[in-house]
Amino acid sequence: MALPEWLALAPTIVLGAAAFALFAIDAADPRAENGALLAGTATLGALAALAFAGWALIAGTGTEEPITLFAGQLVVDGLSSFFTVIVASVAALVTVSSYDYLRGRGDQAEFYSLVMLATIGMSLMAAANSLVTVFLALELSSLPSYALVASLKRNRGSVEAGLKYFLIGALSSAILVYGISLVYGVAGGLRLDAVAEGVATTDLTGVLGVGVLMVLGGFAFKTASVPFHFWAPEAYEGAPAPISALLSSASKAAGFVVTFRVFTTAFGLDLAGVDWVLAFQILAVATMTLGNLAAATQETVKRMLAYSSVGQAGYVLIGLAALGGGQNAGVLGASMLHLLVYGFMNTGAFLFVALAEHWEVGRTFEDYNGLGTRAPVACVAMTVFMFSLAGIPLGGGFFSKLFLFAEAVGAGFWWLAAVGVLNSVISVYFYLRVVRAMWIEEPGENLGRIGEYPVGIYTAVIAAAVVTVALLPGMFLVDGVASDAAAHLF
Amino acid sequence: MLIELLIGLCLLGALVVFTLPDRYVPTAALTASLFPLVTSFVMLAGFDASGNAFLGGELAYETTVRWIELAGLTINWHVGLDGISMPLLVLTTVLTTLAILTAWTPIDARRSQFYGLVLFLEAGLLGVFAVLDFFAWLVFWEAVLVPMYLLIGIWGGPRRKYAAIKFFVYTNVATLVLFVGFFALVFGLGDSISSLDMPAIAQALRNDQLGSLGGVAPGTIKLAAFVALFAGFAVKVPLVPFHTWLPDAHVEAPTPVSIVLAGVLLKMGTYAFLRFNFTMLADVARQYAQLIALLAVVSVVYGALLALAQQDLKRIVAYSSISSMGYVLLGLVAYTVYGVGGATFQMISHGLLSGLLFACVGVIYNTTHTRMVGDMSGLADRMPITTGAFVAGAFGYMGLPFMSGFAAEFFVFRGAFGSPTIGSPLLTAVAMFGIVIVAGYLLYAMQRTLFGEFRLDTDYEVGRARLHDAVPLLVLLAFTIAIGSAPDLAFGMIREAVGPLVEGVS
Numbered sequence: 001m002a003l004p005e006w007l008a009l010a011p012t013i014v015l016g017a018a019a020f021a022l023f024a025i026d027a028a029d030p031r032a033e034n035g036a037l038l039a040g041t042a043t044l045g046a047l048a049a050l051a052f053a054g055w056a057l058i059a060g061t062g063t064e065e066p067i068t069l070f071a072g073q074l075v076v077d078g079l080s081s082f083f084t085v086i087v088a089s090v091a092a093l094v095t096v097s098s099y100d101y102l103r104g105r106g107d108q109a110e111f112y113s114l115v116m117l118a119t120i121g122m123s124l125m126a127a128a129n130s131l132v133t134v135f136l137a138l139e140l141s142s143l144p145s146y147a148l149v150a151s152l153k154r155n156r157g158s159v160e161a162g163l164k165y166f167l168i169g170a171l172s173s174a175i176l177v178y179g180i181s182l183v184y185g186v187a188g189g190l191r192l193d194a195v196a197e198g199v200a201t202t203d204l205t206g207v208l209g210v211g212v213l214m215v216l217g218g219f220a221f222k223t224a225s226v227p228f229h230f231w232a233p234e235a236y237e238g239a240p241a242p243i244s245a246l247l248s249s250a251s252k253a254a255g256f257v258v259t260f261r262v263f264t265t266a267f268g269l270d271l272a273g274v275d276w277v278l279a280f281q282i283l284a285v286a287t288m289t290l291g292n293l294a295a296a297t298q299e300t301v302k303r304m305l306a307y308s309s310v311g312q313a314g315y316v317l318i319g320l321a322a323l324g325g326g327q328n329a330g331v332l333g334a335s336m337l338h339l340l341v342y343g344f345m346n347t348g349a350f351l352f353v354a355l356a357e358h359w360e361v362g363r364t365f366e367d368y369n370g371l372g373t374r375a376p377v378a379c380v381a382m383t384v385f386m387f388s389l390a391g392i393p394l395g396g397g398f399f400s401k402l403f404l405f406a407e408a409v410g411a412g413f414w415w416l417a418a419v420g421v422l423n424s425v426i427s428v429y430f431y432l433r434v435v436r437a438m439w440i441e442e443p444g445e446n447l448g449r450i451g452e453y454p455v456g457i458y459t460a461v462i463a464a465a466v467v468t469v470a471l472l473p474g475m476f477l478v479d480g481v482a483s484d485a486a487a488h489l490f
Numbered sequence: 491m492l493i494e495l496l497i498g499l500c501l502l503g504a505l506v507v508f509t510l511p512d513r514y515v516p517t518a519a520l521t522a523s524l525f526p527l528v529t530s531f532v533m534l535a536g537f538d539a540s541g542n543a544f545l546g547g548e549l550a551y552e553t554t555v556r557w558i559e560l561a562g563l564t565i566n567w568h569v570g571l572d573g574i575s576m577p578l579l580v581l582t583t584v585l586t587t588l589a590i591l592t593a594w595t596p597i598d599a600r601r602s603q604f605y606g607l608v609l610f611l612e613a614g615l616l617g618v619f620a621v622l623d624f625f626a627w628l629v630f631w632e633a634v635l636v637p638m639y640l641l642i643g644i645w646g647g648p649r650r651k652y653a654a655i656k657f658f659v660y661t662n663v664a665t666l667v668l669f670v671g672f673f674a675l676v677f678g679l680g681d682s683i684s685s686l687d688m689p690a691i692a693q694a695l696r697n698d699q700l701g702s703l704g705g706v707a708p709g710t711i712k713l714a715a716f717v718a719l720f721a722g723f724a725v726k727v728p729l730v731p732f733h734t735w736l737p738d739a740h741v742e743a744p745t746p747v748s749i750v751l752a753g754v755l756l757k758m759g760t761y762a763f764l765r766f767n768f769t770m771l772a773d774v775a776r777q778y779a780q781l782i783a784l785l786a787v788v789s790v791v792y793g794a795l796l797a798l799a800q801q802d803l804k805r806i807v808a809y810s811s812i813s814s815m816g817y818v819l820l821g822l823v824a825y826t827v828y829g830v831g832g833a834t835f836q837m838i839s840h841g842l843l844s845g846l847l848f849a850c851v852g853v854i855y856n857t858t859h860t861r862m863v864g865d866m867s868g869l870a871d872r873m874p875i876t877t878g879a880f881v882a883g884a885f886g887y888m889g890l891p892f893m894s895g896f897a898a899e900f901f902v903f904r905g906a907f908g909s910p911t912i913g914s915p916l917l918t919a920v921a922m923f924g925i926v927i928v929a930g931y932l933l934y935a936m937q938r939t940l941f942g943e944f945r946l947d948t949d950y951e952v953g954r955a956r957l958h959d960a961v962p963l964l965v966l967l968a969f970t971i972a973i974g975s976a977p978d979l980a981f982g983m984i985r986e987a988v989g990p991l992v993e994g995v996s
Contacts, residue, residue: 325704333560373600387636392662393629394636402628402669403560409670410562410677412704417673421666428662432639432655440643440651472629476558483560 008056008067008076011049011084012123015091018045019116026109035108039099039456042112046092046119053084053123057481066488068129072191075129078485082336083126083257086343089467090250091119093344093460094242097351100358100454101242111151114144115246122254130191131180131266134258138176138222141254142169145247149239161238168231169221176218182211183266195266205273212267212274216283219262222255224248225317226286229310233294236306241354244302245347248309253339256316260332264489269324281321285419288314292426300363302353304430305346308389311427312342318404318416325411328490333483334407338400340478341388341471345397348464349385352378355457359450365433370443374450378458379438381465388468390431391424396471492533492551493569493620496579499525500613508606516594519605523587526612530583534576537983543572543622544692544769545990550576557626564685568623573987574764574834575619577980578757581841582619584969585753586612588962592849593746595856595959597645604645608746611637615754619761624672624686631758632665638747638755646742653735653742660735664725671718672766678703678711692770716774719766726759727815730789740808745852748804752811752848753841760818760837764830768822769991775823776995779911782823787921789816794927803854803861806935807847810887813924814840820921821902824912825995829905831988835981836902838973839886839894846883846966850876853959854939859948863935868944872952877940879963884932886970889925893974897981899925910995 021041025034056062057078066077095115102108121141128134146169150162184190186208187198199208221228236244263276291311298304319335355378361367372379388395391402401424405417471478503522510518533551541547549570558565571579590608597604614637617630635658643654675695676686682699683690694700700708725732740748768775775782793812800806814836821833853876854869855861870877886893889900906918946952955963973979 327562330560330562337560392636393633398629398632399558399625402625403563405666405670406563406673406676407560409673414670414674414704417670421670424666425659425663428659429655432658435640436643436651436655439640440654476556479558479560 005067006069008061009069009074009127010052011056011088012120012127014048014052015045015088015116015120015123018042018048019113019120021045022109022113022116026113030109035099035103038108038112039095042095042116043092045116046088046095049119049123050085050088050092053081053088056081057085063481063484063488072193073130073133074124074127076127078481078488079257079261080126082340082481082485083253084123086253086340087119087122087126087250090246090253090343090347091115093347093351093464094246097354097457097460098242099456101240101354101457107151111148114148118144118148118246119250122250125254126257128258128261131183131195131262132190134262135177135180138218138258139173141251142173142222145243145251148243149235149247151243152240155238157238158240161235165231165235168228172218172221172228175214179211179214179218182207183215186211192262192266196268199267199271202272208272209274212271212276213279215262216276216279219255219259220283223252223259223313223316224310225283225313226290226310229287229291232310233303233306236309236350237300237303241302241350241357244306244353245350248306248350249343249347252309252313253343256335256339259320260335260489263320264323264332277321277323280317281413281416284314284317284321284416286314287311287317288420288423292423296426296430298430299365301356301365301368301434302350302363304433305349305353308427308430309346311423312338312346312389314423315401315404315420316342318408318420322408322411322413322416325413327407327411329483329487330407331404331411332486332489333479334400334403336482336486337475337478338397338404340482341396341400341468344464344467344471345385345388345395348381348461348468349389351457351461351464352382352385355454355461358454358457361446361450365437366441367444367446368434368437369441370438370447372438373443374447375453378461381461382438383435384465384468386431386434390428393472395468396475397468398472399475491553492529493571494553496526496529496533497613497616497620499529500609500616504606504609504613507609508602510602512601515601515605516590519590519609520587522609523583523590523612526616527583527587530580533571534580537571537576539570539572539576539983540986541572542769542987542990543570543575544689544765546689546693547572547987547990557623565625566623566685566687567626568687569620570622571620573983573985574761576983577834577838578619578761579616581757581838582612582615582754584965585750585841585845588845588849588965589746589749591958591962592749592852593744595956596744596852597746600644604641607637607641608750611641611750615750615758618758622688624676624688624691627688628665628669632662634755634758635661638751641747642739642743645744645747648742649738650742653738656735657739660725660732664722664732668719668722671715671722674703674711675700675715675770678708688765688770695770696772712771712774716767716771719771720763723759723762723767726762727756727819728759728812729785729815729819730792730812733793733812736812737805737808741802741804745848745855748808748848748852749845752808752844756811756815757837757841760815760822760833763819764822764834768830772991776825776911779823779825780913780917783820783906783912783917786816786819786823787917789813789819790921790924791927794924794931798927798931800931801863803851803863803935803939804848806931807844807851810928810931811840811844813928814844816924817899817902817921820906820918824902824906824909825992826905826908826910827985827988827992828901829909830992831981831984832898832901832905834984834988835894835977836898838980839898839970842966842970843883843886843895846879846963846970847887849962849966850880850883853955853963856959857950857952858946859950863938865947866939866945867942868940869952870940871944873955875955875960875963879967880940881936882967883970884936886974887932888929891974892971894970894977895974897974897977901981
């Protein structure tokens with residue numbers, strides 16, 4: 001018996017079911033004490049989505065022949081399943097750790113259901129196949145995120161961050177939707193394949209160029225790339241740490257998947273009017289350089305991680321910037337692998353910060369001094385994240401980052417690889433600062449409060465570390481999926 | 491499967507040691523290090539390779555499994571040994587076990603972390619010598635930085651933080667430079683290779699299958715890649731002028747770490763020189779042989795002069811490594827059996843001898859709490875075993891017959907004088923003169939510290955070395971004399987592997 005086609009959307013559907021279940025639980029029993037039930041429901045939903053998406057990849061649902069749904073508005077293929085895996089994994093880690101982070105707060109049900117709604121938006125971004133669904137999915141992921149960033153209502157930093165995030169988000173949404181309208185005007189269609197057909201024959205290249213650049217701007221906001229990156233450090237620092245993890249890992253990955261799909265499918269490599277590969281080259285260099293240089297000058301760990309995530313977005317942009325050099329599937333596949341590993345190592349790092357916030361050890365590098373003597377297991381995990389982010393083979397980040405540089409050289413963009421190398425060197429400095437503080441420096445007095453070991457955050461941090469390490473030898477499990485999915489875009 | 495077992499035993503040992511309470515750790519770590527040690531000797535006994543691993547030779551203990559594949563980049567788990575890597579593998583296991591023994595006295599804090607990291611380091615070093623696929627090899631090459639950084643940073647001397655970060659950044663930059671250089675070659679080769687298998691790449695390069703890449707001509711790519719690789723490895727070796735991280739790292743590192751650092755870590759650089767620059771890109775190396783020989787000689791003489799100017803025993807030994815590594819490079823660029831074979835033999839010999847000298851300095855420091863030449867004299871009466879070992883090691887360094895240093899230097903000079911590539915014997919003659927300086931600083935240091943009337947400026951009781959301090963010294967001495975009096979123990983298999991490399995060079 002053949003399953004109905006809409007079941008290909010199972011990951012998104014279970015996320016939606018989890019969100020409604022959370023509303024139902026809250027309506028039936030609006031007490032604050034049932035945190036375990038709420039966190040459990042949300043985590044179960046995320047894990048089920050992860051399982052369905054992973055199963056789709058293993059079973060080959062849509063990986064050879066994409067499944068289009070709702071008159072081509074959504075598509076389920078290797079790319080969408082791959083990114084749903086990333087988004088759902090991050091969401092699961094975030095909801096598990098929020099169990100401790102939210103303890104005693106009254107708005108837990110809202111928190112978890114907003115996380116679920118944002119995650120649905122991100123998984124739809126992975127599947128969006130027309131400019132309308134792209135925009136709707138992007139808004140669905142953004143609107144709950146604004147509220148989540150500001151969810152520490154009595155914390156001025158949190159509220160300020162939420163406001164900034166919202167204002168810049170609203171501005172960039174406006175730019176995106178205007179760009180979409182210009183592209184529509186030129187192409188006469190909204191589905192990505194219709195756009196591709198329309199732009200191939202148009203002579204309105206000027207209008208199209210402006211539209212494409214505006215769309216690019218909207219995506220740059222979502223991926224926290226220069227020039228729309230400056231909300232990121234504020235939002236990540238002010239937001240509750242698990243939400244920073246969600247935004248900087250999952251939301252960024254979702255931003256990249258729409259960028260990959262829209263630019264390769266709808267606009268294509270030989271687009272008349274604007275050389276968007278060149279635009280991505282400029283963005284890649286600017287994003288990684290600016291992110292890493294700014295990260296090197298930070299005093300607090302969370303803000304360093306925020307800028308580092310801008311820098312990492314710059315590495316991922318190499319995947320778009322090195323297109324057209326004969327290694328298209330290779331570079332784009334490497335970008336996808338980097339986002340996958342990054343989903344775990346970066347989430348883990350932010351959740352470690354959540355742990356430190358839970359213990360109230362402080363925010364600066366110096367406050368972490370000697371933490372390794374008091375909480376060795378968590379600090380080993382953080383060491384794995386830091387080295388993996390720096391591209392040292394304690395984790396899968398080594399492979400994915402060097403794949404990007406290697407494929408860039410192969411595509412003839414050796415200078416992009418060289419800029420990446422320089423950035424990588426700068427990044428070693430600030431990632432090692434955390435390692436040095438935890439293991440080498442003498443313990444400070446602020447460590448006295450470390451008494452309890454919150455089980456949720458610990459589980460999430462250690463799970464993220466185990467996956468990060470396992471992706472080093474286990475890269476062979478995901479390499480084929482990534483390069484196949486990338487190859488189908490061209 | 492023995493190589494996987496070897497690496498697996500180290501990692502398992504590291505994991506076990508890391509979780510044990512400090513009290514049991516030294517014994518546990520020693521026991522854990524004996525498993526790889528015994529395995530490596532079993533492998534040595536059953537060693538049956540012939541030819542050069544990179545030039546189509548028969549490998550020992552070879553495994554090839556497809557690992558990762560990403561649109562044109564295929565990475566295999568390909569390991570195997572030839573006559574060059576086998577002795578280096580044994581050197582690594584021997585020095586790690588002895589380093590663990592020398593750590594018993596000086597390391598008294600956070601022991602489980604220390605010994606766990608040492609075993610982790612061993613796994614990384616073994617991988618560097620055994621792995622034959624570039625990306626898999628790079629995993630081990632880079633993984634070595636992590637334990638080394640922490641070992642220097644946590645248990646080092648007063649300026650340990652500076653030394654650790656300097657070591658890390660220098661060698662990390664070097665790696666990224668050589669990475670980009672190597673990939674220019676890989677993509678230049680295009681379809682003529684199907685994976686990142688280094689032997690396959692070496693043969694494709696030697697068969698002139700390099701095409702142009704991004705409009706750059708093959709000759710230019712080759713030269714640029716050679717320079718990138720050379721610079722990358724020169725930092726690790728280190729060659730003058732890339733050497734400045736070395737004295738800092740050595741002086742700050744605790745003794746057991748110095749032993750592994752000088753004994754094995756520096757050999758990573760020279761081993762990589764041999765495999766990449768002098769095997770894969772042999773034609774470029776031969777073309778610029780005289781320039782490279784000049785660099786080698788500068789390293790020999792400059793390193794020796796730097797050592798001459800030091801007052802700290804450990805710094806003296808550290809700088810002496812720079813000149814010894816210069817000899818290795820000189821032997822490599824000579825392209826004769828004795829030259830390249832002698833260079834490989836010198837890697838082993840220097841590993842043993844510098845390990846011995848660092849261990850002696852460590853024992854002296856643990857007893858006197860000073861390393862300054864001017865602070866002590868006449869230790870010979872009070873510390874007979876250590877003094878004996880130090881004197882023997884120093885003479886080995888200077889090239890006393892029947893010790894490994896003699897054989898190594900003899901081979902290198904014999905190879906360099908008969909070299910078709912270096913040309914004028916003048917460079918070799920100048921390099922030989924370096925030995926005189928080596929003799930000068932070692933004799934001067936020994937005369938002032940070990941002999942004469944007893945005097946010590948620090949208030950510590952000076953007694954005989956304890957058993958776990960004496961054993962490493964005596965074992966290293968025994969190995970030095972063994973391969974010094976019967977060089978063929980190591981040189982036999984080395985010659986076998988070097989032969990195909992120098993064939994037909996004129």
